[in-house]
Amino acid sequence: MSVSLVQDSQARVAASNPVGQWAGRIDHGLGSLVEWIAALLVLVEIAVLFAGVVARYVFHQPLVWSDELASMLFLWMSMLGAVVALRRGEHMRMTGMVSRVSPGTRALLETLALTVPLAFLALVMWPAFEYAYEEMPVVSPAMEMSNAWRASAIPVGLALMAVMAVLRLVRLHEPRHIAMALGATVVGVVLFWLAAPVFAPLGKFNLVIFFVIIVAACVFGGVPIAFSFALATFAYLGLTTRTPMLVMVGRLDEGMSHLILLAVPLFIFLGALIEMTGMARAMIQFLASLLGHVRGGLSYVLIGAMYLVSGISGSKIADMAAIAPVLFPEMKARGAKPGDLVALLSATGAQTETIPPSIVLITIGSVTGVSIAALFTGGLLPAVAVGVCLCAVVWWRYRNEDLSGVRRASRGEIGRYLLVALPAIALPFVIRAAVVEGIATATEVSTIGIVYSVLVGIFIHRQFDVKRLKPMLIETASLTGAIIFIVGCATAMAWGLTQSGFSHDLAEAMKAMPGGAIGFMAISIVAFIVLGSVLEGIPAIVLFGPLLFPIARAVGIHEVHYAMVVIFAMGIGLFAPPFGVGYYGACAISKVHPDEGLPHIGGYMFALFVGLVIVAAIPWISIGFLK
Template sequence: MSTHMVDINAPRMESHAGALPDGKPARLLRLADKALGVMSEVPAALLVVAEIGVLFSGVLSRYVLHTPLVWVDELASLLFIWLIMLGAAVAFRRGSHMRMTALVDAATPKWRGVFELVATVAALTWLTLVAHPAWEFASEEAAVTMPALDISNAWRAAALPLGIALILLMSVVRLLATSTLRVALLALLACGAVVGGLVMLQPVLQGLGNANLLVFFVGIVGLLVFTGVPIAFSFGLATFGYLSLTTSTPTIVVIGRMDEGMSHLILLAVPMFVFLGVLIEMTSMARAMVQFLANLLGHIRGGLSYVLIGAMYLVSGISGSKAADMAAVAPALFPEMKKRGADDGDMVALLAATGAQTETVPPSLVLITIGSVTGISIADLFTAGLMPGIVLALVLGLVVWWQARKSGAACSARATRAMIGKSLVVALPALALPFVVRAAVVEGVATATEVSTIGIVYALIVGLLVYRKLDLRQLWPALVDTAALSGAILLIIGTATGMAWSLTQSGFSGDLAAAMAQLPGGAPAFMAVSIIAFVLLGSVLEGIPAIVLFGPLLFPIARQLGIHDVHYSMVVVLAMGIGLFAPPFGVGYYAACAISRTKPSEGVRHIWRYMAFLFIGTVVVAAVPWISTGFLHH
């Protein structure tokens, strides 16, 4: 989601299969779909459990038994690539890969069907093209031996061709289930004609030089993304097309770059924090936090709006997934806000704005991604992320105060001290979690990846012993959901890494760096251009792919101009957050609407006010480096 967001309105595969006439082919397709579902979901969920076990055993052996297990990282890395590929398969079957649906949602039902067909055929095309290079890559890795485990690296690399083959089968089943055989064949023929046409144009394309970057990475990516093709497949198709048609680079390189990009051990924090976010909701820890804040501030005019800002700040520090944060806070607060006369549109606008406000609050997945692609210390990023979030919370608080004063919002009865005290006692174990997580990373007890497992074990113990709200029947679906969301996020990182590598190899990054470094006005001008660029990138691309693509290009320039790495990181993340949660393109805004069950049109009137103030807050953070770097150990 990083949001990391999933397309909540995307159809599930079963609904298509279920809509077919009850003939033999339809029953076979349903059976095939179910079998592929079991083949991907069961191992993916078990891999999440295995990763938690492996990482937590690493922490225990190092800090409790003082005998580090040398094979932990290798085994975690081996399991991780399988988790990504199987998770991506689960996400594909569910229709929950991240995609831009603004155009699709506005279309008539007939055209929507056409867009869905295009998305399926585009995915099918990319998977077919990379299947053989993935197999070659796994075969070459067979000669490499993992030093600690003393087994062939093929055990790890085989995840790529097998995962691709699984998703390829799913796309064939989906194509046959959602259209007649005639339409499916026509779609495939049309796709073949497009690929054939591009191959025939190869001599022309090779003569274009760097103009091909515009053709493939602006034209083709833009066309695919806007027609609703999942972002990961859009990036993958454009990169494969660019390398195979305009360069002499072997296509196996694409798979190597993908593998390198998405299997950074740091990124293992993604599934761990996503699962932790789910646990917080399941164990009622989020509800306990919100109840305490409501008792503390509920009597102030507009009090529950302040509670929403504070609760998102607290919860954001735990789950790392924006969709999980909003899903944890909104259901606990919105019914009470409605009772007190809050407007649906204003509530969803403030929810989306708090999503953007808390993007830097650790352990944010975007910060983890920045650390993985730029080499900046994640402990430094986590330490720095707290203050910018507070600055933006104060800015949003000003808007709430002004609105409440203007509208004369009703005040509710003040909670008694006894009620506040009681709710504080109930909330204390939950309130402690963000501090436990942060302290463990900042003090160096555990890495960003390992600390998530400490949080998971803590949440399980507190859920079982203190809140006694842990429904074990919900754990299995939660594990499958975690694998699906993680696979969707990490596949984008993989394909975006391939795309970023292509941009770097073409020399474009050097040209861009030179142009931005020579902007008149030096560092302030560069910072201003970066803010505007990342607001736009965040609205179209989502935070994580934007960072993977442009982080390696822009961070070195910022460094040359004397801007602190950590300061630049905070500004970039806040700017992307505004883009991610601002309509009409911001995916985060639609996720907020889906979670709060509000029509997107209702919040649009209100959100611009919040976004304008968030932009002012971001400019303040950019202008005052101390906000980001004041608490770092120099």
């Protein structure tokens, strides 16, 4: 059953169900209120961080309270954003298996995808309130506020998610499916609780039961990845250890509270801004005027445009949405096959994962302690190396393209396009210079980009639609909530694995692998390609980054070099069908059926792999420009 058919079926359920209609009204009122608050918090975060930059750099009077306030508001924004994401069905999940079953089975699995998270929310609710209560005596040094004000975001957010899950169940699912899913979920929880004495003597085999079997069953069954991690961790700690559950909530808080993660919503919003203000279109038009007259020229433009836009937005979906509508109509008019276009778009998504300010780079820096500035510097050239490999495939496929009807742009036209595109082309350099010169931190620098983009949109391009700001802010909060909540849940899961001794065993096993640094790198490439296809980049990095980066250091691999290899490996997994969700995102944006891209994507994926091997074999590509 297609997504549209599922949505139509859900709409019919809501229309024919009086209880569902009441739930819809409650959902609309409560959901709109949460969206407004989350959007407002995004704006306040931008204002607070930009004020901190101005106060420190312009007036030389640092705002000592700005980081504390930003951290407190960020946790609230992340939790409310997670509520919005749950209401909209936007939490990261793997639907490859779910989409291949019969309509009836799929409807039941879609219902289970809500009842399973609801079970976790119900179980963790009281520990979350306990955790917030325990934080009351802790007082922040600058604002002298109780930390309970910040920590309360977790129980409030979890409670709102539970309410939204119930409302979504009633609104969109048939009563019989709800009864079956709830029954199966309750029976599963009770059986595991009764089996607690059985788990005690199993030792480390419990890791397989909880972190492999349960996680795999939930992920492949369509349960959002964050809740799959969280439920498995809660069950493992609750049934096999004596760890108080508020400790797990504390690890969840810790994972969501890294100050560097504040850059995530700001760069997401910046990506939306460059599309709205016409900056992305200006860059693409300039590149097209340079290369549009050569064979495969617009494909080269696509590769180059993704490189430039990725250097601004940090969001792959925003990158693709900015480029595909501009380039694809002309490329199709020249005879390019839609399947080849979506295959190349998907491949460039993997190619540009290392270009700053990539959210994956920020996450790696957050969980491993690697310098963000070093990652930003090291990520530029590897993407060029992989892009050259993609260009080789484009050259081969389009070497016989007929360009008899294509007009070459004049020098005057190229100059005009360059003049219009200059502000947009300059933005990545402005962002990097602000970090390198110490004007702003990696967290704050996005606010400079936001202010810069607003000014360019208003005064230069004269393209600034105020009506689009609210949807952009809400979308930013929703995507941020989905990302940060999964980081928190993955952090709690990683802590559980560490406490079990798994990290020590993994480190010893990896060190004992033959081949030294080369063997370790080869194993890492294979592992992260698989992890990228199943877990996506961010949860895989949060789970395994803290475990594997110290091993890489121990066998003599530079951390920045290892980060680039890991990111490309995950990118291949993320954008390669049949499991890579990035590929389906590219298809959705391009409005091309996934089946059309399958015959064309093999060559591009091979080029990505060749580029990955080159980057892995030549460390200088990643670290040659580091100080």
